[in-house]
Amino acid sequence: xxxxxxxxxxxxxxEYDELTGKLFFRDTHLHEMLKLGRCRLDLVVKxxxxxxxxxxxxVDRGLILADCHAAPERQIVITHGTDTMVETAQVLAxxxxxxxxxxxxxxxxxxxxxxxxxxxxxxxxxxxxxxxxGVYLAMNGRCFPWDNVRKNRELGVFEPLHTER
Amino acid sequence: xxxxxxxxxxxxxxEYDELTGKLFFRDTHLHEMLKLGRCRLDLVVKxxxxxxxxxxxxVDRGLILADCHAAPERQIVITHGTDTMVETAQVLAxxxxxxxxxxxxxxxxxxxxxxxxxxxxxxxxxxxxxxxxGVYLAMNGRCFPWDNVRKNRELGVFEPLHTER
Amino acid sequence: xxxxxxxxxxxxxxEYDELTGKLFFRDTHLHEMLKLGRCRLDLVVKxxxxxxxxxxxxVDRGLILADCHAAPERQIVITHGTDTMVETAQVLAxxxxxxxxxxxxxxxxxxxxxxxxxxxxxxxxxxxxxxxxGVYLAMNGRCFPWDNVRKNRELGVFEPLHTER
Amino acid sequence: xxxxxxxxxxxxxxEYDELTGKLFFRDTHLHEMLKLGRCRLDLVVKxxxxxxxxxxxxVDRGLILADCHAAPERQIVITHGTDTMVETAQVLAxxxxxxxxxxxxxxxxxxxxxxxxxxxxxxxxxxxxxxxxGVYLAMNGRCFPWDNVRKNRELGVFEPLHTER
Numbered sequence: 001x002x003x004x005x006x007x008x009x010x011x012x013x014x015e016y017d018e019l020t021g022k023l024f025f026r027d028t029h030l031h032e033m034l035k036l037g038r039c040r041l042d043l044v045v046k047x048x049x050x051x052x053x054x055x056x057x058x059v060d061r062g063l064i065l066a067d068c069h070a071a072p073e074r075q076i077v078i079t080h081g082t083d084t085m086v087e088t089a090q091v092l093a094x095x096x097x098x099x100x101x102x103x104x105x106x107x108x109x110x111x112x113x114x115x116x117x118x119x120x121x122x123x124x125x126x127x128x129x130x131x132x133x134g135v136y137l138a139m140n141g142r143c144f145p146w147d148n149v150r151k152n153r154e155l156g157v158f159e160p161l162h163t164e165r
Numbered sequence: 166x167x168x169x170x171x172x173x174x175x176x177x178x179x180e181y182d183e184l185t186g187k188l189f190f191r192d193t194h195l196h197e198m199l200k201l202g203r204c205r206l207d208l209v210v211k212x213x214x215x216x217x218x219x220x221x222x223x224v225d226r227g228l229i230l231a232d233c234h235a236a237p238e239r240q241i242v243i244t245h246g247t248d249t250m251v252e253t254a255q256v257l258a259x260x261x262x263x264x265x266x267x268x269x270x271x272x273x274x275x276x277x278x279x280x281x282x283x284x285x286x287x288x289x290x291x292x293x294x295x296x297x298x299g300v301y302l303a304m305n306g307r308c309f310p311w312d313n314v315r316k317n318r319e320l321g322v323f324e325p326l327h328t329e330r
Numbered sequence: 331x332x333x334x335x336x337x338x339x340x341x342x343x344x345e346y347d348e349l350t351g352k353l354f355f356r357d358t359h360l361h362e363m364l365k366l367g368r369c370r371l372d373l374v375v376k377x378x379x380x381x382x383x384x385x386x387x388x389v390d391r392g393l394i395l396a397d398c399h400a401a402p403e404r405q406i407v408i409t410h411g412t413d414t415m416v417e418t419a420q421v422l423a424x425x426x427x428x429x430x431x432x433x434x435x436x437x438x439x440x441x442x443x444x445x446x447x448x449x450x451x452x453x454x455x456x457x458x459x460x461x462x463x464g465v466y467l468a469m470n471g472r473c474f475p476w477d478n479v480r481k482n483r484e485l486g487v488f489e490p491l492h493t494e495r
Numbered sequence: 496x497x498x499x500x501x502x503x504x505x506x507x508x509x510e511y512d513e514l515t516g517k518l519f520f521r522d523t524h525l526h527e528m529l530k531l532g533r534c535r536l537d538l539v540v541k542x543x544x545x546x547x548x549x550x551x552x553x554v555d556r557g558l559i560l561a562d563c564h565a566a567p568e569r570q571i572v573i574t575h576g577t578d579t580m581v582e583t584a585q586v587l588a589x590x591x592x593x594x595x596x597x598x599x600x601x602x603x604x605x606x607x608x609x610x611x612x613x614x615x616x617x618x619x620x621x622x623x624x625x626x627x628x629g630v631y632l633a634m635n636g637r638c639f640p641w642d643n644v645r646k647n648r649e650l651g652v653f654e655p656l657h658t659e660r
Contacts, residue, residue, distance in 0.1 A: 011351065018437040019486045021341065023353070037284030038272055040305035040322055107203055107348040113443025119202030122287030125306050130295035140205035141290050156349045157205055176516065183602040184651045186506065188516070272513040278608025321514045367614030368602055370635035370652055437533055449532030452617030455636050460625035470535035471620050487535055 002042040003128060004073035005030065008064065008088075009050040010081030012117050014109040025050045029110045030079065033118055041125060044073060053081025053088075053105075061091045068096055075128045078103045079121075082151055082158075085137055089146035093135040102128040104138045107156050116140075167207040168293060169238035170195065173229065173253075174215040175246030177282050179274040190215045194275045195244065198283055206290060209238060218246025218253075218270075226256045233261055240293045243268045244286075247316055247323075250302055254311035258300040267293040269303045272321050281305075332372040333458060334403035335360065338394065338418075339380040340411030342447050344439040355380045359440045360409065363448055371455060374403060383411025383418075383435075391421045398426055405458045408433045409451075412481055412488075415467055419476035423465040432458040434468045437486050446470075497537040498623060499568035500525065503559065503583075504545040505576030507612050509604040520545045524605045525574065528613055536620060539568060548576025548583075548600075556586045563591055570623045571596045574616075577646055577653075580632055584641035588630040597623040599633045602651050611635075 007013070007028045014023045028047055048067055049060060068076055080088060082105045089103055104124035106117035124138040135146040139158040148160050172178070172193045179188045193212055213232055214225060233241055245253060247270045257266055269289035271282035289303040300311040304323040313325050337343070337358045344353045358377055378397055379390060398406055410418055412435045422431055434454035436447035454468040465476040469488040478490050502508070502523045509518045523542055543562055544555060563571055575583060577600045584598055599619035601612035619633040630641040634653040643655050 011348075016438055016442055018341075019483065021353070023351070033284075034306075036281060038281040038305050038322065039284065040307060040324075108346055111443070112346055112441065116201060116203040118283045119198075119204070119287035122284035122306065123291040126288040126291035126303065126308065127295055129308065130292055138291065140203050141199075141287065142205060143291065143294065153349065157203065159205075176513075181603055181607055183506075184648065186509075186518070188518070273511055276607065277511055278606070318514065363614075364636075366611060368611040368635050368652065369614070370637060370654075446531060446533040448613045449528075449534070449617035452614035452636065453621040456618040456621035456633065456638065457625055459638065460622055468621065470533050471529075471617065472535060473621065473624065487533065489535075 001075075002044045002073050003125065004068075004071050004076040005043050005045045005125075006064065006067060006076060006078045007045065007047040007050070008053070008056070008060075008078060008080050010053050010079060010105045011109055012079050012081075012106045012115075013050065015111045016109075023109070028079075029117075030121075033110060033121055037118060037122060039125070044071075051081075053084040056081070056084055056088065061088050064088060065091055065095045068092060068099060068101060074099050074133075076101045077121075077124045077128050080105050082107065082139070085139075086146070086149055086151065089135050089137055089149075093146040096135065098133050100128050100131050100133050101135045102131070102138050102143070103136070166240075167209045167238050168290065169233075169236050169241040170208050170210045170290075171229065171232060171241060171243045172210065172212040172215070173218070173221070173225075173243060173245050175218050175244060175270045176274055177244050177246075177271045177280075178215065180276045181274075188274070193244075194282075195286075198275060198286055202283060202287060204290070209236075216246075218249040221246070221249055221253070226253050229253060230256055230260045233257060233264060233266060236264075239264050239298075241266045242286075242289045242293050245270050247272065247304070250304075251311070251314055251316065254300050254302055254314075258311040261300065263298050265293050265296050265298050266300045267296070267303050267308070268301070331405070332374045332403050333455065334398075334401050334406040335373050335375045336394065336397060336406060336408045337375065337377040337380070338383070338386070338390075338408060338410050340383050340409060340435045341439055342409050342411075342436045342445075343380065345441045346439075353439070358409075359447075360451075363440060363451055367448060367452060369455070374401075381411075383414040386411070386414055386418065391418050394418060395421055395425045398422060398429060398431060401429075404429050404463075406431045407451075407454045407458050410435050412437065412469070415469075416476070416479055416481065419465050419467055419479075423476040426465065428463050430458050430461050430463050431465045432461070432468050432473070433466070496570075497539045497568050498620065499563075499566045499571040500538050500540045500620075501559065501562060501571060501573045502540065502542040502545070503548070503551070503555075503573060503575050505548050505574060505600045506604055507574050507576075507601045507610075508545065510606045511604075518604070523574075524612075525616075528605060528616055532613060532617060534620070539566075546576075548579040551576070551579055551583065556583050559583060560586055560590045563587060563594060563596060566594075569594050569628075572616075572619045572623050573598045575600050577602065577634070580634075581641070581644055581646065584630050584632055584644075588641040591630065593628050595623050595626050595628050596630045597626070597633050597638070598631070 605612040
């Protein structure tokens, strides 16, 4: 069965506006990234919104949850801004059953050449195929359950809340 | 516990020699790729050889198998040329027990800008963490068991020998 | 005799701060651009300031003029933000005699992969060698005398004030 | 009046064939390079041939000379492989009068990301506008008259035959 890919925006898809010198959203880069990665998975890609995750509110998260609910696919990857990725994961974890959802994003815009986005996309699409139902974050090559992860804003990386070893 | 990454060469690491106009191996690009991917996994990286997989012989495969055997790590990613990746996977599958080994590679050299290598590296490092013991190939976003995969040389993609659905 | 290259900042050298998601200046990319371009000119590179040209004031322009004056080189390339490049050119034109000065810049930061900066740098370094004394802007493959150029902010390109044909 | 750009192939336009692992020619990258450089010159671009300059023979050079002759434009840039660029320049110099011709090329294919091609293209298009009639090579940021230049194959750079200072 296909994997669903939900696009919500985030650093992943930011671009540089050469007229204003500001960053903005135009369209998703997901399709070119998948092409570059020679990805041959059966994917259903849906662009749900195109926003900075700092601007994401409860209504937006409700939309994401509703889409995951209604989707026939049982494996879902969500591209998302890193700043509130954990909050969205919590909403999904409390509202969803029986699906594997992996959120991922990027610290550097794909359009800026040196992005971690392609690495993370490969990672998220792999974890979603291999993990049991649940909500996860895939960043930095690692996969975190939704209830044991935080973004370390000083270092710009994700880490567990508590280490169990 | 750490993940072992074995480097054997392949298209992944090919470079362009501007004096001769030919492709050649100099050094691995794995470290810069991991840096670009903001990878924060605990990795033990070992450069075992640096060859085109068409030039890989039984002795080379014996070296790879021996290294996997001797390694304390139970999760191993191997970067490898795509042309004989399946052959090496078979050797490892028949000779190893109790370890998860994922082979991956690239169709386009990393140094050439438009590589699938970063995508595949993110994918392989994720599958190796999530899958049970066994030998797999991670290419094109997919993960194949060693005994159900072939390289389709006309299309330049990997596919299962038989589909079971 | 050597060509002097004065660095003042501008879009040329902007980078993406992955912790804040904002654009900022860290260091110049000129040296790596010259290396990438296999440039073999005898250059004297000086980083005079590192600012957005919208923030450039009369004192800054005085510094640039003074440096051009004092420099032993008679051919000078200045990397500069595009927004006030014309204003700086006017200051230099009124204050300098007997030197060829070419200002250039970029519409997209070099660090963002798809920059016009390398093209413009090759252009500016060439015009400065071939043109007689005077102050010019090199952008979009064209070279404009300081008193017949403006930035078209709607299109993001430079154009003559009046065309003489 | 427009500048003519003649495309003959060379490293400039080489690509990587991911099915065979070999370098080959498909189509020119000149148009995307000009777009990336935000070039706004009035150009007439003609693809004359698409070959490695080591494979270029007297007939090919005759074609290039004939095209330069017949062209209405008086300023001509030729993209060319570096190995025999000097030979072609000699043929043009002996057969042409009253036109400014600048040959340029690249040491690394444009498609491989780290090309000197964009830098050289900006350089050649600038020298051709500023120099008097004659045949020149623009490489490494420098411009050489056709009769005082050689490719140093050990270093991969162009240099004068004799220095006059």
